[in-house]
Amino acid sequence: MSSVVSPLALAFVGLPVVVVAVLLIAAVGLAIRRSRAITFDEERYPGLAALRRATLSSRYVGIAVSVVVFFVVAALGRFGQGLFIAPAAAGAVVIAAILVGQRLTYTRARTAGIAGVERRQVGDYLPVRLVTIATAMLLVLGTVAAWTTLAATPDALGLARAFTHPCTTQLWDQTGYQEQVHLSVSTPFPGSYYTAGMAVGIVAVLALAWVGLVATTRRPRNGADPELVRVDDALRRQTAEGIVAALGLVVATTLAGLCYGAAVTVGAEACTAAYGLGSWALAAVAFVALALSLWFAVIVLVPGDGSGKRS
Amino acid sequence: MTVALRLEPGDPTPPYEQLRRQLATAIESGQVAPETRLPTVRQLAADLGVAAGTVMRAYAGLESDGLVVTRRGGGTSVSASPSTLSVAERQRRLAELVASLVAQARRLGNTDDEITRALARELG
Numbered sequence: 001m002s003s004v005v006s007p008l009a010l011a012f013v014g015l016p017v018v019v020v021a022v023l024l025i026a027a028v029g030l031a032i033r034r035s036r037a038i039t040f041d042e043e044r045y046p047g048l049a050a051l052r053r054a055t056l057s058s059r060y061v062g063i064a065v066s067v068v069v070f071f072v073v074a075a076l077g078r079f080g081q082g083l084f085i086a087p088a089a090a091g092a093v094v095i096a097a098i099l100v101g102q103r104l105t106y107t108r109a110r111t112a113g114i115a116g117v118e119r120r121q122v123g124d125y126l127p128v129r130l131v132t133i134a135t136a137m138l139l140v141l142g143t144v145a146a147w148t149t150l151a152a153t154p155d156a157l158g159l160a161r162a163f164t165h166p167c168t169t170q171l172w173d174q175t176g177y178q179e180q181v182h183l184s185v186s187t188p189f190p191g192s193y194y195t196a197g198m199a200v201g202i203v204a205v206l207a208l209a210w211v212g213l214v215a216t217t218r219r220p221r222n223g224a225d226p227e228l229v230r231v232d233d234a235l236r237r238q239t240a241e242g243i244v245a246a247l248g249l250v251v252a253t254t255l256a257g258l259c260y261g262a263a264v265t266v267g268a269e270a271c272t273a274a275y276g277l278g279s280w281a282l283a284a285v286a287f288v289a290l291a292l293s294l295w296f297a298v299i300v301l302v303p304g305d306g307s308g309k310r311s
Numbered sequence: 312m313t314v315a316l317r318l319e320p321g322d323p324t325p326p327y328e329q330l331r332r333q334l335a336t337a338i339e340s341g342q343v344a345p346e347t348r349l350p351t352v353r354q355l356a357a358d359l360g361v362a363a364g365t366v367m368r369a370y371a372g373l374e375s376d377g378l379v380v381t382r383r384g385g386g387t388s389v390s391a392s393p394s395t396l397s398v399a400e401r402q403r404r405l406a407e408l409v410a411s412l413v414a415q416a417r418r419l420g421n422t423d424d425e426i427t428r429a430l431a432r433e434l435g
Contacts, residue, residue: 112360113320116313117337119348119386220357224315 034304040231047108054105062097066090084194088201091250116224125240134248141255145195152191160191167271184269209247234306245299252293259286330369348388
């Protein structure tokens with residue numbers, strides 16, 4: 001018996017595979033481009049060398065711990081509630097680990113009694129492109145979360161995690177053609193049952209990221225030697241980039257999850273074209289957020305040379 | 312290029328005065344341009360590893376000399392037209408620097424001849 005696979009079915013299965021492959025190739029390409037370390041005379045600046053080693057080691061320890069934290073937090077709560085908090089918890093672990101590494105070792109890069117006449121500000125070390133994209137995603141996340149929170153209705157247990165909308169059914173019976181309106185209820189939908197915890201998590205990570213950026217800027221620098229300033233600035237940019245990328249990863253994965261969850265629920269009972277379109281729009285946002293998550297993940301995993309050119 | 316500040320632990324001059332003098336020299340010589348914003352008290356104190364009060368006292372001294380201005384919420388910046396040194400003031404500062412250098416060199420065990428020769432070498 002021979003089976004015939006239709007071109008549409010082939011596209012339905014093949015397209016996601018192609019898209020995932022393209023995204024992975026792009027991620028590998030970005031990782032290769034970023035795989036350049038900060039180079040300097042480590043014997044001349046042993047303190048900065050120790051600081052670099054410590055911040056990178058703590059970042060990788062943080063990433064490893066964050067994976068465990070993600071799965072532990074994701075399992076908390078009922079009906080997948082923890083899934084909406086898990087990205088923030090994992091991101092907070094990565095940012096905290098970067099900060100702890102820096103805090104524990106910065107004194108080694110310090111020679112009291114020497115300084116330069118310079119004014120350092122958070123903006124000097126911020127990766128502009130990453131900040132712009134993370135902020136844009138945060139706005140989209142806020143907008144979508146506000147809509148899903150307002151649109152959600154209580155489910156059978158009274159939890160705000162259902163999506164209810166009127167559907168019209170056309171029926172023929174003995175009396176003729178009739179239109180019947182009924183309420184379609186679908187779950188799970190990201191109402192306040194999910195978004196309240198998510199918002200608390202995002203705000204907490206934002207606050208932690210800000211603390212991290214301020215601490216990175218205020219870390220003492222001893223001297224005005226141009227080479228020391230170059231290396232120290234690169235280390236600060238690398239740390240700031242890691243913090244912003246971790247924040248971006250939190251926002252992007254949360255947005256992807258939120259939009260995917262809403263798209264599936266709205267699409268499942270899409271009795272009108274508007275709901276179908278809405279579902280596809282949410283799915284598209286989820287896909288873009290997922291792609292950006294990959295980008296942020298590469299930046300967190302491959303710290304780069306702190307030149308700030310590729311972020 | 313960033314101007315370097317260095318506090319000498321062996322110098323009997325108090326740290327705030329060392330800092331005030333170095334900043335005054337940098338401003339008056341034009342190494343730090345007018346209207347340049349100086350580091351925050353907290354940042355400079357952390358960089359130098361001294362108490363914030365030391366930096367605040369140095370900045371207050373510079374402000375009373377008319378070299379810097381401090382604005383509430385705007386930090387401390389170099390005056391738009393800091394006073395330039397008069398010949399007498401320049402010579403007084405030079406005498407101070409030489410006295411400090413000679414005192415330190417003597418504490419290290421150098422004789423006056425060695426100090427003179429080292430100075431001559433440095434001057435070329």
